[in-house]
Amino acid sequence: MQQPKDLLSAEHLTKIFDIRQGFSSKAFHAVDDANFQLVTGKPEIFSIAGESGSGKSTLAKMILGMELPSLGQLTYKGKPIANLSKKEKRSWFYSEVQPVFQDPFAAFSPLKRIDHYLFETVANYKVVRRSEADKYINGVLEEVGLSIAEVKGRYPNELSGGQAQRVAIARALITKPSLIVADEPVSMLDASLRMSIVNMFRKLKEENGVTIIYITHDLATAYYSADRIAVMLRGWIVEMGPVEKVLGNPMHPYTQNLKDSIPQADPDKVWDKTTNLAEMEADEYTRKGCRFAGRCPAVMDKCKTQEPPSFQHDGRAVKCFLYEDAVA
Ligand SMILES: Nc1ncnc2c1ncn2[C@@H]1O[C@H](COP(=O)(O)OP(=O)(O)O)[C@@H](O)[C@H]1O
Ligand SMILES: [Mg+2]
Structure with a gap:
C-alpha cells in the first residue's frame, strides 16, 4: 500500500x-477553518503560536483525539482522527502520536516513582521484552540528556521542572512516535532551560525523524527552533509560512504586534492593561469582520464588517486586507 x-x-x-454571556450563551468558533498539512517523510518543527485564548490548545486536543472537530476534516496518515475506534487509538494512533503538556508534573502522581511510568509505557505498548526494558529505557533517557541512574527510584518532587519535562518527553519517545504534539512545553520552565528543551526537539527531528508540533506563546523559541509557523488569533490562522519569513518579516499587524512584544514579561497582557482580558477575548471571538480590527493599528473600514480572506504574499499566507492587491 502506498x-x-x-x-x-x-x-x-x-x-x-x-460562550456564556450573563444568562444566555452564544456559539463561537474557538478554532475556525484551520487548513494545514504536515508531510510524511519530511520531519519538521511546526510551531503554532499566539497569545493565550487563541485556540491553540483546542487545536492540539483535536489532533490528539481529545476533542472532536465540529466541522471540517482532520486526518492522520489519511484516516480521520475522530473516527478511530478505541482499539485503533490504543494500538496504533497513540503509539505514533504522543503528547507533551505544559506542566511536567501533572502527568505524574507524586506518590509513584517516576521510572514506574517509563516501565509501564514499555509494558503497555509491548515495545521490548521485560528483560530488555532497563536498557531500552536508558536509551530513551539518553535521548533527552538523562540516564536511568538519575531517575531510578526517585519521586517527581525530587526532580527539577526541567528534569521532569525531560522524563515526560522520554516517555513520549518510548513508542518511537512519528508526531509529538507539545502544548506550551517550556512555559513553566525557567528561561535558562527553555532553549535546551527546544534544542532537544531539533535533535529529535534531525536524528530520529520525529515531526513536532510546537505550541507556544513565546516567539523567541519558535523562531529559534521551528521550520514553519502558524500564527493564531482568536481561532484564526492569520499568518502561516516558513518561520524565517513570518517572524523575520511579519506582515500581519497581529504578528508584528506579537513580535514587538517579545521582551515583555507577560506577552498576554501587553495590549491594554485596562481591558478585562476575558471580555476582550469573547468580544474578539464574536465580532464582525476581522477579529483584530479592534486593536489593529492599520485598521480600515472594511475590516470592521468583512472577514479578510487569506492572501499569498511574500512566501506566506496572510489573512489581512492589507495584502489584497498582492498576487494570489
Ligand atoms: N471545553 C471548552 N468549552 C468552552 N470553551 C472553551 C473550552 N475549551 C476552551 N474554550 C475557550 O476557547 C478559547 C480558546 O481556548 P484555548 O484553545 O485554550 O486557547 P489557547 O490554548 O490559545 O490559550 C478560549 O476562549 C477558551 O476559553
Ligand atoms: Mg493553551
Whole structure:
C-alpha cells in the first residue's frame, strides 16, 4: 500500500464552543477553518503560536483525539482522527502520536516513582521484552540528556521542572512516535532551560525523524527552533509560512504586534492593561469582520464588517486586507 502523502492534514477544521454571556450563551468558533498539512517523510518543527485564548490548545486536543472537530476534516496518515475506534487509538494512533503538556508534573502522581511510568509505557505498548526494558529505557533517557541512574527510584518532587519535562518527553519517545504534539512545553520552565528543551526537539527531528508540533506563546523559541509557523488569533490562522519569513518579516499587524512584544514579561497582557482580558477575548471571538480590527493599528473600514480572506504574499499566507492587491 502506498504511504499517504500527508502525515497530518487539517481542512476547514473548526471547533465550536458556547460562550456564556450573563444568562444566555452564544456559539463561537474557538478554532475556525484551520487548513494545514504536515508531510510524511519530511520531519519538521511546526510551531503554532499566539497569545493565550487563541485556540491553540483546542487545536492540539483535536489532533490528539481529545476533542472532536465540529466541522471540517482532520486526518492522520489519511484516516480521520475522530473516527478511530478505541482499539485503533490504543494500538496504533497513540503509539505514533504522543503528547507533551505544559506542566511536567501533572502527568505524574507524586506518590509513584517516576521510572514506574517509563516501565509501564514499555509494558503497555509491548515495545521490548521485560528483560530488555532497563536498557531500552536508558536509551530513551539518553535521548533527552538523562540516564536511568538519575531517575531510578526517585519521586517527581525530587526532580527539577526541567528534569521532569525531560522524563515526560522520554516517555513520549518510548513508542518511537512519528508526531509529538507539545502544548506550551517550556512555559513553566525557567528561561535558562527553555532553549535546551527546544534544542532537544531539533535533535529529535534531525536524528530520529520525529515531526513536532510546537505550541507556544513565546516567539523567541519558535523562531529559534521551528521550520514553519502558524500564527493564531482568536481561532484564526492569520499568518502561516516558513518561520524565517513570518517572524523575520511579519506582515500581519497581529504578528508584528506579537513580535514587538517579545521582551515583555507577560506577552498576554501587553495590549491594554485596562481591558478585562476575558471580555476582550469573547468580544474578539464574536465580532464582525476581522477579529483584530479592534486593536489593529492599520485598521480600515472594511475590516470592521468583512472577514479578510487569506492572501499569498511574500512566501506566506496572510489573512489581512492589507495584502489584497498582492498576487494570489
Ligand atoms: N471545553 C471548552 N468549552 C468552552 N470553551 C472553551 C473550552 N475549551 C476552551 N474554550 C475557550 O476557547 C478559547 C480558546 O481556548 P484555548 O484553545 O485554550 O486557547 P489557547 O490554548 O490559545 O490559550 C478560549 O476562549 C477558551 O476559553
Ligand atoms: Mg493553551
